[in-house]
Amino acid sequence: AQSVTQLGSHVSVSEGALVLLRCNYSSSVPPYLFWYVQYPNQGLQLLLKYTSAATLVKGINGFEAEFKKSETSFHLTKPSAHMSDAAEYFCAVSPVGGGSQGNLIFGKGTKLSVKP
Amino acid sequence: SQTIHQWPATLVQPVGSPLSLECTVEGTSNPNLYWYRQAAGRGLQLLFYSVGIGQISSEVPQNLSASRPQDRQFILSSKKLLLSDSGFYLCAWSRYTNTGELFFGEGSRLTVL
Numbered sequence: 001a002q003s004v005t006q007l008g009s010h011v012s013v014s015e016g017a018l019v020l021l022r023c024n025y026s027s028s029v030p031p032y033l034f035w036y037v038q039y040p041n042q043g044l045q046l047l048l049k050y051t052s053a054a055t056l057v058k059g060i061n062g063f064e065a066e067f068k069k070s071e072t073s074f075h076l077t078k079p080s081a082h083m084s085d086a087a088e089y090f091c092a093v094s095p096v097g098g099g100s101q102g103n104l105i106f107g108k109g110t111k112l113s114v115k116p
Numbered sequence: 117s118q119t120i121h122q123w124p125a126t127l128v129q130p131v132g133s134p135l136s137l138e139c140t141v142e143g144t145s146n147p148n149l150y151w152y153r154q155a156a157g158r159g160l161q162l163l164f165y166s167v168g169i170g171q172i173s174s175e176v177p178q179n180l181s182a183s184r185p186q187d188r189q190f191i192l193s194s195k196k197l198l199l200s201d202s203g204f205y206l207c208a209w210s211r212y213t214n215t216g217e218l219f220f221g222e223g224s225r226l227t228v229l
Contacts, residue, residue: 032216032217034216034217036220041204041223041225042222042223043206043208043220043221043222043223044206044208044218044220045220046217046218046219049217090159090160092218094216094217103150103162103165103216104216104217104218106159106160107159108158108159109159109160
């Protein structure tokens with residue numbers, strides 16, 4: 001069965017510092033991978049997705065993630081944190097091809113705090 | 117373009133009262149529809165999903181139910197709310213046979229007192 005592990009439920013960085021949010025997946029075949037962001041009391045918004053094309057994926061708001069098959073990882077990074085990046089981030093995995101249900105398996109989330 | 121809306125945005129209900137949360141999708145046809153719940157510190161829990169009108173799959177046994185009376189309408193209900201039903205409920209949709217990408221609504225905050 002597929003699963004997703006996000007290391008660190010809370011991450012705190014200073015404004016302007018590197019953001020690194022870790023995600024490891026478990027899958028017998030290369031899956032599709034996603035990062036979502038959730039601001040307080042809002043729904044989830046897609047940041048970026050990996051669907052077996054380029055391993056380095058660029059998303060919105062300056063975020064990017066690299067798919068590393070050998071490490072079964074899909075870590076999210078941003079070179080310079082901004083105060084507006086403070087939110088909760090979710091990594092998710094989907095069966096290859098989406099499946100008839102298209103169900104995603106989510107990690108437990110990482111709350112990012114940005115200090116001035 | 118496709119949009120998804122859910123309401124009400126916030127709801128405060130007494131224990132034992134009924135519940136109805138509604139979600140509608142516009143700009144697409146025959147979407148897969150989902151209800152998720154977020155409880156504090158517990159991540160996202162898939163409650164129900166539907167691949168078509170009248171077709172509901174339940175992921176978690178509970179006192180909640182879901183219905184899909186129309187292609188782009190998804191309703192979450194309860195006859196009698198429990199304290200443990202408090203949480204943030206999210207509706208989402210996806211295209212059939214795609215990468216699995218979900219598009220989420222704005223969420224509904226339910227507090228049961």
